[in-house]
Amino acid sequence: MITASQPFQFSTAAYLTQVENQKATCAVELLEGLDHASDAAIFYHTFQSLGRYHFLEGFSNDFAQWVLAGLNRPELAERLASVDIRDYVTIVELRADLRRMVAEFCDAHPVEARHQAFETFYFSRDVEITIPLSWDARTLAGFRAGLERLSHASFYHHFIASRLRLQLHTNDFSHWFSTALGMDELAAKTNRIDIYTNTLDTARRELIELLDAEVRQ
């Protein structure tokens, strides 16, 4: 079995929501919010919503959900839901695309864009606390064992939130497979696990199946 050039350090992560002083009650105000909200807020309502609602299949992001349930505008909701965070390595790009979609809606439907929502959208952000866990991994077998012991928040931290931290089109696990084990194919397969059609539990099971297949080879 290959031994890694550097161990994989598992961490635990915990999140606490902080409400920002900005809210939206219609599509026009959502657009203003997308202009002025902090990067942390855009991250919270997109990347981090996948962690908060890790048990839901088909949940995309808070903006799409609010536009559907709060504004009852399914066409805009559908477009916002189609935004795939894996395509982005910076919040600037992500914010620009979200903003463009809402702006196009407001331009095309100026009256509807001022309709009051059923509920208010509150821009928020997360405080993140990470603590290294007492175990690491130097082999795939050790990694698999560690993976099974991770909480949902820790798995989310390594598999989803890491994408923006690394500023690469990858995640902590794939990054380690590739750089420390030289297993580029496993890294690529791991990175292709669909975080939108899976829950975090089923994504973790898929990853474990990939690891088992690799060990069997």
Added chain:
Amino acid sequence: MTTVAERNALSLDQYVPLLGSAEVEELRTLAGPLEGSSVVMVNTTAVGGGVAELLSRTIPLMRELGLEPRWEVMRGAQEFFEVTKRFHNALHGRSLEITARDFEIFLEYNRRNRQSLSLDGRFIVIHDPQPAALVEGRAAGDSRRWIWRCHIDLSRPDPAVWNFLEPFVARYDGSIFSSPEFSRQLSIPQYLVYPSIDPLTDKNRELEPEFIERVVSGFGIDARRPILTQISRFDRLKDPVGVVRSYRLVKRYFDCQLVLAGGGADDDPEGSAVLAEVREEAGNDADIHLLELPASSPLEINALQRASTIVIQKSLREGFGLTVAEALWKKKPVVASAVGGIPLQVIHKHTGLLAHSVEGTAYQIRYLLSHPDLARRLGEQGHEHVRESFLITGNVKRYLTLFLHLTRSG
């Protein structure tokens, strides 16, 4: 004596079958750097009310995790609590005359308690407005971290009372609200910690099927036909008459029953009037069950929720509405109004269905009765949502996260 003795101690290990060992282990990891940290919680009552109940559950868990929590209760005479009751109503938006003497009384009792309470913790958590001015004596360079935990809805406060309180709130290191909708624009950070339920209490724990059957049949409910249930006191803001009207629209297509169960209305004139209105609306329909339960009937409420096909919460206004989380924890599909804290619990089409009218409520109920697979999926996802966000263990985890954050941010 102002320090509250601990009771109701449940071990963290008892939560492992419900949460998984990884989630419980995570709590221990987060608590590691905080070992030995003293935490002082301050409120105004040791028994009765949601805050006391929450503290009685939270503090033993913090202690098991290695922190040193203590619960102090503020003391006051009748004049103080009369003032704080008026403050409470004014902060909820009622227009009341608050006099200069009221403000003096408020400050005087806060000053007295500052002398008598032991506020020597590393973290001081002040619950609700009554003790908010305890922070007044905070010296420059005070290394203690002061947190104001506001359990009430501050979205539409009386300006006079809020303008009086705000300078005190501004002296804290951070505030905690139960919902973004209840918060205000503040100069200090506002964190979000949802109210929570304890899955091990009588109101939420698993029940034997035989017990559920006994409770249901005891109330004359037919367990073989669909049961629609709303658990709420008989209050116009819970719209029980609207629930009956929704049920009638459903009844045209489905042979179902309606259960409206709430606290007894004998000592509440408004509750008695509302119950009379509901009785009149229900007429002589034998499939409508109006149940006046004793003030504390956790096992019966638990059984009724578990026996239900669909749980309704058709409130016109709502606080957080934790009865929704209770139903979701029991994997029940929920149809509820999009008011107060309900949309935080019911993520439309994911963990339940939201409605905005009598007709909408009826339509969503009919849809779920026609699509049992969807109803089951919403219930299961609702259960996961509660496990993630609305359990007592999550409440503890968010406190740990906040303490770590305040420690690291200096």
